[in-house]
Amino acid sequence: MSSEKIRLFLFFMIACAGCKTAFDDPNYSAGEANFSRYVALGGSFTAGFTDNALYLEGQQNSFPSILASRFELVGGGGFEQPLVNSGNGLGNKYILNYGSACNSASGYYLTSLTEDPSNRNWIGNKAPYNNLGVPIAKSFHLNDQYFGRSNATPYSYYYNRFATDTGFGGAGLTSTILGDAGKVSDGKGIGPTFFSLWIGLNDYLGYALAGGEGEGDSITPDNIFNTAIDTVLTSLTSYSGKGIVANLPDIYSLPFFTTIPYSGLNLTQAEADSLNIVTADSIHFVEGANSFWIKSPLPGDLTRKIQPGELVLYSIIDSIRCRNINERWGTPQNPIPSKYILDINELNKITNAVNVFNAKLQSSALSRSLAFVDMNSYFRTLQSGIIFNGVNYTSQYLTGGAFSLDGIHPNSRGYALIANEFIRVINAKYKSTIPEVDVNNYPGIRFP
């Protein structure tokens, strides 16, 4: 190379040190909100419950925890959660397996792990916590001084384990979730500067999970729900007046209730023939999909054919998939027990309740000038699919990518999608510019 060329080459290299393509760091701001003391209240969705259990990874990827990781970029403070031990957690955590667990061909099936009972013990008064989501909590539990008095049943240990006062000292009354929310503090003050409230799912879900049989779990009456929301929001807005309220997904958005179709009695020709021999002539089974037969409590405990639109709970999957035709559920001989079916009457009750709850949540948020995130329509959109960076997330059980193995709670990617929707609404309401998270960086379902 001549010296001339070397000079030219050097000039070129220097020129290219300047041809920087990188973008400057975006300017993220909190806008009109202050996230230094963020507190999340709610039920299992807020706690990070997933795969039928409350376990460490689920808590770490709870949607409030994901939100807090973004609030950190705009002045958010620490985010403490009442974490369980790094084991199986609380509840019977589901694991996905593959093989021939029953007499049908190879397929996926669930097994459940035993919970770590030490997690029921009181973890001591380590308050304040920023995440006060308590699985199974209903609207009126947030301010209930009897909620969490012992570690005897889920209805108490989920809160008992981290309540600031478990009631053992005196009159038997405990601290309340709402009271604990007010204890969050830092050097600059006490009480949340920002809160999220997503409560009410358990106000109808317990009823639905019992197939509407109401054995100890009924839908929260409207007036109790309304009063509870007013109490909670009056208290929470007394600190800074800023927060976000979410409404509730309806039952049709949860794959636990929609995965088994009403015509899920799948028969071979031989099975159909054998059923046709023993049933009345008016009933005719065909090869392929047939409507289930169910036990209906009204009127008079009849065995009847399921109606289109009625829902079958996913918990009976093995009873319809694994058994031979003489024992399989869903035939006239072995109708599905009514506690695994949501019939039209029960669904109407649920739908009415969801409508009332959601109307209350929305009007309460708007009248208090809070941000309101429409999770009901977000979950409905998820049914048809929400695409994030090339991945199409849907409500489909197992394959949809957003729900966990229990078919009710999201997995971590689902919680990240939810966090992004909260961020979108917060940004719009409070003129903040908080960046979304990369949903695809969170764990999804683990396939064997």
Place this chain on the structure above:
Amino acid sequence: MKNRVLLSFLLLPFFTLGGGFEINRQGQKANGMAGAFAGVANDASAIYYNPAAIAFHEHAMMNAGYDLVFPRVSFLSPSEGNVDSKTTLMVPFHVYATHHFANRKVTGGIGIYTPYGTSTKWEDKWTGRYLTQQTKLTTIFLQPTITYRLDDNYSAGIGLIGATGFLKMRRALPVNDDVELDLKGTGLGYGFNIGAFAHFEKLNFSINYRSAVKLKTSKGDATFNNIPSSFIDQQTYPESASFKSSFKLPSTFTFGIGYLPTERIITDIDISYTTWKDFTDWNIEISDYDQLNSINNRNFSNTFSIRLGGQYRWSDKMDYRIGANYEQSPSSDNHLYPDLAGGVKLGAAAGATRHVRENIGFDISLMIEDFSEQKENANEKNFNGAYSKTVYSIGLGVNYEF
């Protein structure tokens, strides 16, 4: 005349999105003038720039060279902030030779060159990994050419193109800790390159049309890694499969003017119209696994580009060149993906030739092309963000007159 050309350059509409994959480095002299060469075409690389021009070369010639091309892309992600692509290297090359037949009415030539290509690579775990981790396209064109000289001023020529394309794509699929999908394919296509050249004392006019070339691979290899065993058992994903892909490289119509006011000075202006509309999609169809197809509509638009360049003969031993170019952006709103980022292109180039003997010269060229920032808000994959791209290159070549 010149003023009018300048005026039309200024009046070209400016579009704000896009990015094609034309390499625009097919000869070291042309590179030094930012690709403004169709109106000069005074070496054997005319086989590419305008086949008709080889009729007026005083001697039969041979040119060979290559470039080291470094594309750099940055992506502004709504969740991750700035993300830089990994450094990649492309090595486009070219070899051309011409031969005058006895009566000098007919001139033959052959060229091997690499007109299209792209190479983009991202960190394996990057935020766009389900769209692309790596995309590499290389094309090699072989073009036998024949030219007929009508008289001292006019000629016409045609070359037939046999094209080969090599495609390599890698992306992740969202299962567990990601399944890796590797695609490798070779495609074949054909086309032609036709031109007419008018040669006067100080002025040349050049008209040239390069046809579209459809590259088609019907038996590419798709390999899947890291698949959960249940997916294999259920045949959700195959371990390997074949894939189909076909897409069109665009045609280009170029009008060029060369103006040689003195012995020492050469100037050139080219205007091209490229039918990027031909590049409608970049689909990959995996046989028997439709659900794994990637359907990528691109919806490109045709572009105008303009190139200006000049050469100054410093001495018998040294020529110096500079040039600049501009191209509208082919890609349209809502169809912008990280495998083909780009934008409105502005390029600058410099080059030199050292004549070591009367008939042997060594060339060097340098080029920087900057693509305007472009934003994507609504493509089918919901992969939003902004792109910024720069391509820089250094090229070396040798030319020999018989």
